[in-house]
Every structure is written in structure tokens, then in C-alpha cells.
Amino acid sequence: KAGVTQTPRYLIKTRGQQVTLSCSPISGHRSVSWYQQTPGQGLQFLFEYFSETQRNKGNFPGRFSGRQFSNSRSEMNVSTLELGDSALYLCASSLARGVSYVTGELFFGEGSRLTVL
């Protein structure tokens, strides 16, 4: 079974630009979460999607947005990039059991490493 696939793996942008990152979850997984990882801040929760609906959102500005498609694939977008947005962006998928969207273990992708110059 293929794992979580994130594209692109590496990218370099300049301040003010925008970026879109893509995540394909494990087949059958309906929940996708996004995290920002930086050396000093650990993993910061961005958002979680299930059945094309945003179920939870972290404390990030509105420049950070995301969406989930009917095939469970997800994208996140960061507009008006700032230097501080340089980070590893991790996507994780999980099974959602029963009628509740509360999920179990997360399966992470390799991440998209964004550098903002």
C-alpha cells in the first residue's frame, strides 16, 4: 500500500509570492491533517479535513488555507509568503472510524520543505 505522498518535496519562493502544496493520503484514509514543522516550534497544527470539510483549524493567519477534494487528496495554500513561513510542511492521513471524525494514528508524508527568500 502506497504511503502518504506530498509534492513538491522542495521549493524556493520569494517574499510576497504564494505557494500550493499537495498531499495524497493513503488509499482509504479520509482524514488529512497539515502541520508546520520548524526547529524552534516543533509541529504546529494547521488544519484537519474530513469528507471535504475543514474539521479543525490551528492558530495560523488567514494567509494559510486548505481544501480537500472528493478523492480525499488535499492541498494547502500560503499566500503573501513571509520569511517566517520557511518550514517543513507535513501532511498526515488517518482512518476516520464510524460516524465520528475523531481519528487514530497519523501516517505522515515526507513533507514539503519550503524556503522563502
Next chain:
Amino acid sequence: GQQVMQIPQYQHVQEGEDFTTYCNSSTTLSNIQWYKQRPGGHPVFLIQLVKSGEVKKQKRLTFQFGEAKKNSSLHITATQTTDVGTYFCAGRQGGKLIFGQGTELSVKP
């Protein structure tokens, strides 16, 4: 805000020594999960604890969940060089899975 605090931030041990990382939350957690991230890699799930006071073991790793479901610990007995990496706890608060800052473990052979 919702926070999960993890200490220590770094731990350097000699191979064969024990290692413990602690995780604390200001609010009650539905469950706690532990992940390991090797250098240059991505977090990999280790275990999930759900019940108050639960203790689970995986070979040399022992995981505990506090009675009040606000704290947890991971203890590694007789560390090996393969244990190197960052260990994260993650607590579910209000549906969100919030990660601690992680404990980076280095093991000197």
C-alpha cells in the same frame, strides 16, 4: 491556548543508559500518542494510550498515561544508537491532535 508541554528539549546519553521524556497538558486529553522522528525523516507513530493510568510496553520502551489524563511519559531502557531521534507526544484536545515540542535524543556509542 491549547498546549502540550514536553521536557526535556534535548537529552544526550551514553549507550546503555536509560532515557525518559515527559509530556504535560493543562487540560484533560482524550488520548495521547507518541511518535518518533529520525533525523531527516518524518514522524512515525509508536503507540496510543487511551485509559487513565494506562501503561504499555514495546520491548525496551515503556509508555505511561497519567491518572488524570493530563500527563504522559516515555521511558527507554538501555538506549541503543538506533534510538536516536526526536520523540514527540501528541494529545487530542477538542478534536485537535496537538504535538509537544519534542525531545531530541542523542546516544553516544
